[in-house]
Amino acid sequence: MNDQQHIDPAIWEACKGGDKNAYACIYTLYYPRLFNYGCKFTMDAALIEDSIQEIFVRFWANREKLAAVKELKSYLFVSFRHYLLNLLARYKKIQEDIAATDNYAFALEISAEQQRVVAEEAQEQLQMLRNAMRRLTPRQKEAVFFRFYENMSYEEIAGILNISVKATYKLVARAILMLRDAYNTTPLVKAMLTLAPLAAVLGSMQLSLIICSAQDFPL
Amino acid sequence: MEQPTDYEQFDTNDFIADDHFLQWVKFPTAASDAFWNTWIAAHPHKQAQTAAARAFILGLQFKEELPSQLMINASLERNLDRITAWEQQQQPLIIKEKGPRKIWWWAAAAVVVGSMALIGRQLLLPAPPAKVAYAGLANGVRTIWLPDSSKVILNANASVSFHANWAANGEREVWLEGEAFFDIKPAATQAFVVHSGNLDIDVLGTTFNVKKDTAFTNVTLNTGKIKVRFNELPEHPLLLAPGDFVQYSAKKNKITKKKVNADLYAVWKEEGSQLQNVTLQEMAGYIEDIYGYQVRISTAELARTKLSGGLRVKDEKLLLETLSFALNVKIERDGDTLFIRPKK
Numbered sequence: 001m002n003d004q005q006h007i008d009p010a011i012w013e014a015c016k017g018g019d020k021n022a023y024a025c026i027y028t029l030y031y032p033r034l035f036n037y038g039c040k041f042t043m044d045a046a047l048i049e050d051s052i053q054e055i056f057v058r059f060w061a062n063r064e065k066l067a068a069v070k071e072l073k074s075y076l077f078v079s080f081r082h083y084l085l086n087l088l089a090r091y092k093k094i095q096e097d098i099a100a101t102d103n104y105a106f107a108l109e110i111s112a113e114q115q116r117v118v119a120e121e122a123q124e125q126l127q128m129l130r131n132a133m134r135r136l137t138p139r140q141k142e143a144v145f146f147r148f149y150e151n152m153s154y155e156e157i158a159g160i161l162n163i164s165v166k167a168t169y170k171l172v173a174r175a176i177l178m179l180r181d182a183y184n185t186t187p188l189v190k191a192m193l194t195l196a197p198l199a200a201v202l203g204s205m206q207l208s209l210i211i212c213s214a215q216d217f218p219l
Numbered sequence: 220m221e222q223p224t225d226y227e228q229f230d231t232n233d234f235i236a237d238d239h240f241l242q243w244v245k246f247p248t249a250a251s252d253a254f255w256n257t258w259i260a261a262h263p264h265k266q267a268q269t270a271a272a273r274a275f276i277l278g279l280q281f282k283e284e285l286p287s288q289l290m291i292n293a294s295l296e297r298n299l300d301r302i303t304a305w306e307q308q309q310q311p312l313i314i315k316e317k318g319p320r321k322i323w324w325w326a327a328a329a330v331v332v333g334s335m336a337l338i339g340r341q342l343l344l345p346a347p348p349a350k351v352a353y354a355g356l357a358n359g360v361r362t363i364w365l366p367d368s369s370k371v372i373l374n375a376n377a378s379v380s381f382h383a384n385w386a387a388n389g390e391r392e393v394w395l396e397g398e399a400f401f402d403i404k405p406a407a408t409q410a411f412v413v414h415s416g417n418l419d420i421d422v423l424g425t426t427f428n429v430k431k432d433t434a435f436t437n438v439t440l441n442t443g444k445i446k447v448r449f450n451e452l453p454e455h456p457l458l459l460a461p462g463d464f465v466q467y468s469a470k471k472n473k474i475t476k477k478k479v480n481a482d483l484y485a486v487w488k489e490e491g492s493q494l495q496n497v498t499l500q501e502m503a504g505y506i507e508d509i510y511g512y513q514v515r516i517s518t519a520e521l522a523r524t525k526l527s528g529g530l531r532v533k534d535e536k537l538l539l540e541t542l543s544f545a546l547n548v549k550i551e552r553d554g555d556t557l558f559i560r561p562k563k
Contacts, residue, residue: 018383036284060305108281
């Protein structure tokens with residue numbers, strides 16, 4: 001996979017050998033990404049911070065068991081997801097293993113910046129996309145996040161969500177279909193086509209939409 | 220990268236779901252640009268689909284909630300502390316779930332086996348452990364973490380070296396060239412020694428500054444307690460208290476000790492760090508120690524004038540200009556002597 005933000009194998013080897021400067025490189029690269037991912041599950045920054053702290057201590061203790069740098073990213077996301085969801089479950093006094101069901105919230109938020117720049121007809125488009133996003137299951141939203149934000153391979157996503165690679169392909173394909181329906185049902189496909197190159201130019205510009213889980217459990 | 224051959228059968232959604240296509244849209248390379256531009260040119264009837272797929276991928280921009288650099292650094296520091304604590308205990312910190320517990324013991328076992336293997340190797344081959352070296356930046360400061368999570372801030376062009384692996388109860392040793400600020404983690408069973416040219420410093424959990432150049436080595440203690448041992452004057456080790464400044468001149472084989480404002484001597488380590496109530500007298504001492512001038516202040520009253528605020532001490536010229544402006548004084552140089560007097 002081409003991933004612009006990856007860890008150099010030499011840094012990984014140094015970290016395995018006990019070099020704390022190499023470890024600090026890995027920490028500072030993945031801390032913001034795990035934090036951002038954690039924010040989709042909960043607004044409680046302290047819980048997210050605690051989880052990251054804990055899984056990184058475990059990572060340091062287990063680092064010699066991890067074979068290749070390729071596994072590092074999945075390992076960190078998987079252990080973070082597991083730890084955070086368990087913490088959340090305990091806080092919400094839900095006894096069942098919520099990670100095994102779809103009984104969790106995953107909020108993908110896309111902000112107001114883009115609305116200021118797009119034309120009125122494109123706003124309608126965004127609203128359609130927002131509605132389509134709302135219909136996705138938390139698991140679909142999570143897969144979309146890993147696929148289109150973290151740029152992970154189907155194999156990596158399968159590992160994190162603990163499902164087969166084939167099921168991951170299906171999950172992503174189904175999500176794409178549902179999101180794209182939003183465009184196909186409006187006559188304004190052209191508006192989105194002109195919007196995209198603009199989005200590419202503006203880089204970090206953000207859409208505004210809040211996608212809530214259809215199955216939010218009561219707090 | 221192997222390319223599937225059935226792109227002709229692809230619709231827009233297939234392109235969106237395709238690995239190669241996604242990578243090309245998000246992280247184009249010369250090779251992927253060449254492939255896709257050629258492919259699209261050769262398949263004009265697919266142009267609409269690839270354009271729509273591209274637009275969809277680029278249009279999916281999620282809101283990011285990224286922590287600030289300050290938050291990242293604070294979190295890293297906390298984490299290094301926790302790792303050190305874990306290493307010292309060699310046992311799990313907090314274990315609540317059943318699943319992870321297994322992993323923990325596995326980890327502990329792996330570490331024990333690992334260190335036994337290491338001891339075995341050392342018995343067979345008594346080679347000295349490898350030393351690692353870190354050089355400071357040409358311009359600016361760089362933070363280095365030691366194996367015990369102690370922190371060393373290197374000033375421009377300084378360098379520090381140490382053995383890559385520190386035994387649990389062995390001595391912690393660091394070799395320094397140039398100037399550095401040390402923030403040492405206390406550890407009762409592990410001595411910490413800084414070797415700097417003509418002197419060695421024994422440390423007990425503390426923060427201090429060492430500056431070694433060709434003529435002088437300066438040691439300033441900010442907090443805690445350290446002992447400075449001089450190679451050429453072994454009978455005169457010095458025990459330092461916070462605020463103590465020691466200068467060793469290799470040429471004269473002479474030790475000078477005095478009280479200073481220790482914050483001032485470590486001010487270089489942070490860009491725009493703030494000083495509180497430093498007297499011009501203290502500044503003059505600092506200029507003498509660092510830049511080798513004799514400083515004469517015209518009146519006792521002026522010498523007692525206090526300065527507070529941000530101070531750039533990176534270079535001499537800037538420092539003197541700042542002082543001159545802030546205190547409204549005239550600074551004149553005559554050979555190796557600086558004269559400071561009020562502006563008329």
